[in-house]
Amino acid sequence: MTPFFLGFDVPPYRLSGVVYGTLLNDAAALAALGDAVHQAPYKAPPTAPVLYLKPRNTLAAAGAAVAVPEEGGELEIGAALGLVVGRTACRVAEAQALEYLAGYVVVADLSVPHTSFYRPSVRLKARDGSCLVGPQVVPRSTVANPDVLAIEVTVDGRVVQRADMSGMRRSTAKLLADVSEFMTLRPGDVLMLGVPHGAPRARAGQRFSIEIAGLGRLDGTLVAERELAS
Amino acid sequence: MKTARVAYGGALHDAVPHPQGLQLEDGRVLAEDAVVWLPPFEVGTVIALGLNYADHVKELAKELTVTTKDEPLVFLKGPGALIGHRGFTRRLKDAALMHYECELAVVIGRTSRRVKAADAMAHVAGYTVCNDYAIRDYLENWYRPNLRVKNRDGGTVLGPWFVDAADVPDPHDLALRTLVNGKVVQQGHTGNMIHSIPALIEYLSAFMTLQAGDVILTGTPDGVVNVNVGDEVVTEIDGIGRLVNTLVGDETFGR
Numbered sequence: 001m002t003p004f005f006l007g008f009d010v011p012p013y014r015l016s017g018v019v020y021g022t023l024l025n026d027a028a029a030l031a032a033l034g035d036a037v038h039q040a041p042y043k044a045p046p047t048a049p050v051l052y053l054k055p056r057n058t059l060a061a062a063g064a065a066v067a068v069p070e071e072g073g074e075l076e077i078g079a080a081l082g083l084v085v086g087r088t089a090c091r092v093a094e095a096q097a098l099e100y101l102a103g104y105v106v107v108a109d110l111s112v113p114h115t116s117f118y119r120p121s122v123r124l125k126a127r128d129g130s131c132l133v134g135p136q137v138v139p140r141s142t143v144a145n146p147d148v149l150a151i152e153v154t155v156d157g158r159v160v161q162r163a164d165m166s167g168m169r170r171s172t173a174k175l176l177a178d179v180s181e182f183m184t185l186r187p188g189d190v191l192m193l194g195v196p197h198g199a200p201r202a203r204a205g206q207r208f209s210i211e212i213a214g215l216g217r218l219d220g221t222l223v224a225e226r227e228l229a230s
Numbered sequence: 231m232k233t234a235r236v237a238y239g240g241a242l243h244d245a246v247p248h249p250q251g252l253q254l255e256d257g258r259v260l261a262e263d264a265v266v267w268l269p270p271f272e273v274g275t276v277i278a279l280g281l282n283y284a285d286h287v288k289e290l291a292k293e294l295t296v297t298t299k300d301e302p303l304v305f306l307k308g309p310g311a312l313i314g315h316r317g318f319t320r321r322l323k324d325a326a327l328m329h330y331e332c333e334l335a336v337v338i339g340r341t342s343r344r345v346k347a348a349d350a351m352a353h354v355a356g357y358t359v360c361n362d363y364a365i366r367d368y369l370e371n372w373y374r375p376n377l378r379v380k381n382r383d384g385g386t387v388l389g390p391w392f393v394d395a396a397d398v399p400d401p402h403d404l405a406l407r408t409l410v411n412g413k414v415v416q417q418g419h420t421g422n423m424i425h426s427i428p429a430l431i432e433y434l435s436a437f438m439t440l441q442a443g444d445v446i447l448t449g450t451p452d453g454v455v456n457v458n459v460g461d462e463v464v465t466e467i468d469g470i471g472r473l474v475n476t477l478v479g480d481e482t483f484g485r
Contacts, residue, residue: 018308023373042371050372051381053306055275057438069437090383120373122277122304127437128343182382184310 005061016188025194062134078109163196274443282449315390418451
């Protein structure tokens with residue numbers, strides 16, 4: 001059964017539940033690593049898109065409460081533009097790539113903060129309820145250029161991050177082309193363009209919001225894991 | 231009990247083994263090559279283990295920076311990677327090293343959250359065989375193994391049968407092997423896993439709720455060698471199944 005919040009009123013009408021993220025697409029995030037990218041364990045900067053999955057246990061609706069593990073006590077609030085695939089995309093050319101999208105959606109990609117990107121860090125990135133999607137999919141036709149969208153993150157009502165998509169190493173179209181070269185994306189799949197560098201952190205008891213111009217505002221709250229434990 | 235999911239005559243069917251091949255739920259008996267085999271259960275989240283056999287760790291030791299004492303090396307895969315028994319996987323012309331990996335696939339049977347190892351086996355519905363291909367040319371040291379190596383279309387083969395957990399008295403006492411064109415190239419034993427099935431379920435369910443249909447690919451032993459276009463790769467696990475895959479070239483995909 002598709003959870004209710006994965007349904008939308010634009011094609012493909014519901015999300016597939018398959019959500020991919022893109023690591024270090026923001027040039028500033030890669031630059032911040034400095035010379036470390038040339039040293040062990042990385043040895044070289046990434047060439048292909050570095051992807052990860054937010055599996056089905058992570059998916060939650062806009063407005064959800066997210067559990068913060070006691071260890072560390074904080075989550076990183078990754079604010080991402082979600083590209084919603086509208087038709088099967090296999091080996092799409094960059095020039096046509098946007099035509100494969102149904103629309104766009106705000107994604108809150110929450111992780112336990114980590115500084116090593118050598119291993120996939122599933123324990124830190126795939127925690128229950130750590131991927132909020134919503135509040136709505138907006139049709140592609142309503143967004144003239146996804147690569148300039150402004151994004152704003154607040155914690156407890158205070159603006160803690162302002163960014164836009166123009167600093168991404170791969171644009172929306174380029175990312176779709178490079179990803180679909182080796183893995184086919186299906187209608188309803190979501191591919192995150194990448195989290196802007198400098199993602200804020202928040203603790204249990206705090207509220208956060210992510211707003212992308214034209215897409216709406218996604219709200220969430222953080223609660224201590226032990227309070228959510230059943 | 232063993233069950234499969236196949237396509238035949240314009241519809242999807244459940245099937246069980248039969249002396250002549252398999253039998254559909256509607257009674258029809260068919261040869262093994264008369265149907266299209268799908269992954270044998272509705273697959274949820276695909277959780278894969280890297281470096282979970284001590285001998286394989288040794289095999290790769292030169293290029294690794296981890297030891298077997300680290301926490302399990304877990305990575306996730308998307309649904310596009312999955313294909314069934316007797317399927318075809320693309321062997322890229324440009325890649326120097328593409329290899330199979332024979333793995334015991336553990337299928338979760340019910341919602342599992344913070345399960346202790348001692349109780350974990352009650353959450354296992356059953357098992358199947360997995361051949362999880364990798365193209366090592368594309369390895370990069372970012373969220374390694376990166377998806378371009380491990381999440382390619384059609385690169386994760388599952389089947390042929392889903393075998394009930396009740397029919398497998400000890401999943402850590404199974405011999406597994408891979409044959410390329412009939413020649414044994416990889417042999418191992420599930421007793422040599424570094425992190426056992428109950429340990430993996432405890433580890434995973436501590437931070438992610440596992441659901442029925444989620445599958446844990448428990449890693450592969452040593453003996454991974456390059457395969458080429460036209461090769462028939464058979465991964466088999468005693469008592470679980472014999473999974474066949476054939477490698478086809480770029481031209482099959484119009485490349």
